[in-house]
Amino acid sequence: MTALAALIRRDIKIALRVGGGALIGVLFFLTVTVLMPFAIGPDLALLTRLGPAILWLGALLASLLMLDRLFTADHEDGSLDLIVMGRAPLELACAAKALAHWLAAGVPLIVATPALGLLLNLDAAATSAVALTLLVGTPALTFTGMIGAALAVTLHRGGLLLAVLVLPLSIPVLIFGVAASQAAISGPLSFGTPFSILCALSLVSLVVGPFAAAASLRHGLD
Amino acid sequence: MTSLGPYASFVVTSYALVAAIVLILIGWVALDYRRQKERLRELEASGVTRRSGRQATDIR
Amino acid sequence: MTLIDLANPTKFLSLTARVLPWLAGATAILLLVGFYQAAMAPDDYQQGATVKIMFVHVPNAWLAMFVWGVMSLAALGTLVWRHPLADVAAKAAAPIGAAFTFLALVTGSLWGRPMWGTYWEWDARLTSVLILFLMYLGLMALWRAVDDPSRAARAAAVLTLVGAINLPIIKFSVDWWNTLHQPAAVLRMGGPSLDKAFLIPLLVMAVGFSLLFVTLHLAAMRNEILRRRVRSLQMMQASQQAA
């Protein structure tokens, strides 16, 4: 356990220090959300209606862009080799890295949501609904995105390839995340159904993500 | 002080927020100053000297 | 003391040490007087007591732009004269400018709640300030992203100057975008004719906040110089006893 705790501590430290990207993700989230009204128009009623979708898209893109460095940085400086050789199972090490990434990069997105909800004229109830769905849904984004990040390392390509690989995988999370927040705001569906499916998706990704990432790392390192 | 009418809470919140942020800025600057000074003192204690040969903590 | 002397970081530090207490005192006095006068100012017949928010909002909004101007000058110093003190000035100004911009936004939104009925309206002015805020944050992210200060300084200088040229364009576009969508103008802050009863506290506050900026900026520049000294000493320490 100390091995995994050390890995989580190290990754969070790196993300928060100079050169780390944790807060750039929030800034990206903020910028994307602010850009939307310029395309849609400043109609507050319309923005209120689209608000959850805008926030979810922003969070999705932000967490995706930050995933790019999840394994690449460790691969470039050789740390990944040693992580593979550690006594901790690679699946757990992958899960620990994803957890650290979510803590450093995902949680700030959720914290920023209320401020952005204000800009999109969402009321307190709607904002908290979106924040809650993001809290439940972003781990799924991180853990499925991790699979793409691992593939990107072994293929020596990141960036756009990662986006193309991962975006289709995150469609279900997007559907049920936005559906749950919309249900909480306007109905007619009940909030419970899409929200439980979102929880289920997160739980599945928590299991599948680390195994798939570890498998692709194991066979792809050279 | 004149009464602030129905919007008192907004006025008070504005002033309180401005005061809070300004205080945070001042606190940040002061703390940062103390931290850099502390580090310089430690470095000097460990025997590192500047090229000019002056004391690291000497700001005159 | 000539300008050349000022450009020497050590001289700058000694000057700062002498000037800072006086500046801080003057700032405190002006802000207190301004606050007293703001409290005593009459209500506006249209806006009621919310007009008092203006006394803090306007100085912050004006500083939000002024600080970018200061950074642009510093950026010129970095790019043209390659002076390290200009780097320091630019870096120290960014977080302070961001804080003032944030305050301008928040006070504007708190003023807008009773006036418009919502905290946020995509009004041309507020929106422009929001974009300015985003640019400040981007600049701070740039400073944080690069470890080597002189390399970061050149990148940040380019971004600052591009921002300075772009800001009017952004303002113009946002105005156009806004009128395109909202022909009915919302109630604007201030107004062309300002009563003396409002003008004097506003001016006092504006000067007070400007002095606050100068004080904080000098102090932050001093910290930055010390931080660089720590950095170079640490690098020397790493190499000194390598054997």
Add this chain to the structure above:
Amino acid sequence: MRLSGRQIDCIRGGRGVFSGLDFEASSGEVLAVVGPNGSGKTSLLRLIAGLLVPAGGSVVLEGGEAELTLPEQSHYLGHRDALKPALSVHENLSFWRDFLGGKVGDVSQCLTAVGLGHATHLPAAYLSAGQRRRLSIARLLVVRRPVWLLDEPTSALDTAGQDLFVGIMRDHLAGGGIIIAATHAPLGIGARELRMGGGK
């Protein structure tokens, strides 16, 4: 303890790097892997470390801890030094001590042993190439593992550093360790040679 490989084939990117390779090394022994560029020295080390999968043959460690795999009992010191510039020297090393686990030593002592005692709290970004290499070597000391796989270990080290490293290797061998080192330059320590390439 004995590390041996039998009839190992290595294929990378569709190209056969080497085939039918045999080697063995026992406790207290150094196996110096020599050969021209591209002869598969690094591949062999990575293969033993479990980072590459052999196309044929197998590598076995006899006499090690039964419940651990060979990679878990090996240190791999590659070209890339696995250091994070944003973390301090001390943080870098203590992370690897905590992560690799097993029998661990004291971080500060190990840093002093490789001549970095004065720099423990500096960011690793400030280190020179040689100092980074020393910090990587400290990793071999802080976590005890019997098999050391070293890829050009003395590159970037100055003479004093090379002497220091020879001492460290001697101690490891005296404690019953095994060293397999890919190298162009002489290691400065008595070693059996495994010549790669050319002899196909």
